[in-house]
Amino acid sequence: MRTHQVVSAWLEQELAAGRLAIGSRLPGERSMAEQLGISRASVREGTRVLEALGVVRAGVGSGPQAGTIITGNPAVALDSALRLHVASAHLPVKDIVETRLLLEAWAAEHAWRGSPALERAARLLDEMDEPDGDDAGPGSFLERDALFHVALAEAAGNVLVGAMMGSLRGSIAAYTQRLTADLPDWGSTSDRLRHEHRAILAAIVAGEGRRAAGLVRDHIERFYRESGVHDQHPEG
Amino acid sequence: MRTHQVVSAWLEQELAAGRLAIGSRLPGERSMAEQLGISRASVREGTRVLEALGVVRAGVGSGPQAGTIITGNPAVALDSALRLHVASAHLPVKDIVETRLLLEAWAAEHAWRGSPALERAARLLDEMDEPDGDDAGPGSFLERDALFHVALAEAAGNVLVGAMMGSLRGSIAAYTQRLTADLPDWGSTSDRLRHEHRAILAAIVAGEGRRAAGLVRDHIERFYRESGVHDQHPEG
DNA sequence: TACGGCGTGTGGTCCGACCACACAAGATAG
DNA sequence: CTATCTTGTGTGGTCGGACCACACGCCGTA
Numbered sequence: 001m002r003t004h005q006v007v008s009a010w011l012e013q014e015l016a017a018g019r020l021a022i023g024s025r026l027p028g029e030r031s032m033a034e035q036l037g038i039s040r041a042s043v044r045e046g047t048r049v050l051e052a053l054g055v056v057r058a059g060v061g062s063g064p065q066a067g068t069i070i071t072g073n074p075a076v077a078l079d080s081a082l083r084l085h086v087a088s089a090h091l092p093v094k095d096i097v098e099t100r101l102l103l104e105a106w107a108a109e110h111a112w113r114g115s116p117a118l119e120r121a122a123r124l125l126d127e128m129d130e131p132d133g134d135d136a137g138p139g140s141f142l143e144r145d146a147l148f149h150v151a152l153a154e155a156a157g158n159v160l161v162g163a164m165m166g167s168l169r170g171s172i173a174a175y176t177q178r179l180t181a182d183l184p185d186w187g188s189t190s191d192r193l194r195h196e197h198r199a200i201l202a203a204i205v206a207g208e209g210r211r212a213a214g215l216v217r218d219h220i221e222r223f224y225r226e227s228g229v230h231d232q233h234p235e236g
Numbered sequence: 237m238r239t240h241q242v243v244s245a246w247l248e249q250e251l252a253a254g255r256l257a258i259g260s261r262l263p264g265e266r267s268m269a270e271q272l273g274i275s276r277a278s279v280r281e282g283t284r285v286l287e288a289l290g291v292v293r294a295g296v297g298s299g300p301q302a303g304t305i306i307t308g309n310p311a312v313a314l315d316s317a318l319r320l321h322v323a324s325a326h327l328p329v330k331d332i333v334e335t336r337l338l339l340e341a342w343a344a345e346h347a348w349r350g351s352p353a354l355e356r357a358a359r360l361l362d363e364m365d366e367p368d369g370d371d372a373g374p375g376s377f378l379e380r381d382a383l384f385h386v387a388l389a390e391a392a393g394n395v396l397v398g399a400m401m402g403s404l405r406g407s408i409a410a411y412t413q414r415l416t417a418d419l420p421d422w423g424s425t426s427d428r429l430r431h432e433h434r435a436i437l438a439a440i441v442a443g444e445g446r447r448a449a450g451l452v453r454d455h456i457e458r459f460y461r462e463s464g465v466h467d468q469h470p471e472g
Numbered sequence: 473t474a475c476g477g478c479g480t481g482t483g484g485t486c487c488g489a490c491c492a493c494a495c496a497a498g499a500t501a502g
Numbered sequence: 503c504t505a506t507c508t509t510g511t512g513t514g515g516t517c518g519g520a521c522c523a524c525a526c527g528c529c530g531t532a
Contacts (some may be wrong), residue, residue: 015323022324039486045284052285053317060514062496072326077317081289087251090308091395099396106338119255159327160335277519296483297525
């Protein structure tokens with residue numbers, strides 16, 4: 001086993017044994033190096049990995065935000081991973097759209113009606129109704145659009161599904177931005193999107209899961225069809 | 237931006253520009269440190285992250301396997317990530333089962349009939365028919381069981397879905413192992429699993445996607461119901 | 473021609489040093 | 503006595519240099 005993996009192996013043990021939990025602070029790098037019998041450089045490599053995986057968060061200085069603290073954020077793991085894999089053209093945009101469709105339709109169908117995520121989604125829709133005051137173009141609209149869809153995914157109460165959609169957000173924002181640039185009439189398109197968003201949320205709140213899932217599917221598919229995503233290359 | 241992130245940022249640029257691709261070899265750590273104007277320690281932290289994300293693979297010595305080489309393996313990213321997040325009890329087993337159900341049902345419905353993954357799946361089924369010669373108990377059976385399900389997921393031709401199932405494999409193997417220990421009659425259960433596997437694969441090959449999806453759903457759900465997974469805690 | 477030792481470049485690990493930072497306790501000025 | 507400033511301490515962040523094990527390919531040797 002490579003030396004830096006000692007850190008994650010140790011952390012996994014501590015977590016399983018209940019000696020550490022989310023929110024706990026890890027020993028300092030110097031102290032951990034001594035405890036584990038490895039160098040500080042290796043401890044740091046191990047910590048970097050944990051950080052990339054969204055398991056810990058490192059902060060300098062002193063105080064509550066300082067030190068290396070255990071978090072539970074699986075989304076950051078995929079966020080950066082997806083960026084790289086998309087960049088390497090190993091991950092076609094088509095697959096991302098497909099996966100998004102899959103996750104969101106499922107989430108819409110299984111959404112928990114009392115989820116606070118739905119309230120967040122509703123707030124986002126209200127904000128999207130206000131004309132983009134200062135910012136130009138569809139920038140902040142699409143930002144909230146992506147967040148709205150992530151909120152829907154989280155409403156199903158499945159951490160994994162929520163995390164996966166959360167990490168897709170970055171990729172989604174990237175190409176929706178690109179696609180809207182080619183649209184001839186953004187005004188009417190955004191109006192339609194607004195309307196469809198309302199319909200989706202209403203269906204979920206009304207408990208009509210299957211119908212909501214269908215609406216989500218149409219919503220996403222139509223947008224990509226109109227934008228002609230199928231003609232574009234990942235690096236476009 | 238933290239220094240070690242210079243590496244992933246640089247790599248992303250190189251990939252996007254087409255100067256690097258999967259299979260390419262990165263410059264040596266020492267040379268890269270000089271090029272990027274950072275220390276070798278930071279380069280190493282950066283490559284450790286890339287390695288954890290499944291973007292590169294590092295090998296010592298010389299020859300074709302040596303050096304840091306770009307791979308496209310998103311699955312390894314989640315594999316370790318899931319282990320840690322499950323250990324931290326941040327990720328309930330219920331969510332994993334649910335996600336598995338979601339991914340596999342979709343994959344069964346969208347499987348590409350000519351996929352080589354289906355041939356692999358068929359071979360695995362044949363191997364599972366042979367009574368576990370030397371190994372005791374359901375060990376290698378469950379191993380192949382998990383691989384069979386991953387193969388089905390890959391048959392849909394979606395890299396992301398395949399990668400997600402691949403990284404779930406570790407977690408799945410962990411608790412199926414645990415659950416089968418409590419089963420009163422493993423012999424009859426494994427017979428039923430074998431039969432269901434055949435039926436699923438046959439439905440896919442016959443092009444009856446929807447029916448295959450239903451079979452998959454029943455297959456997974458029944459197993460977990462019988463095993464009483466709902467009564468178990470993540471750390472069980 | 474076949475074999476064996478050696479050079480070279482790779483990542484892997486370690487050490488020791490210094491930096492920027494953020495808080496807390498003490499010293500200081502009002 | 504209070505408010506402010508200074509200093510101390512511990513944190514992660516970065517750096518340069520050193521040595522190791524490894525695996526290959528070259529080259530001298532038998």
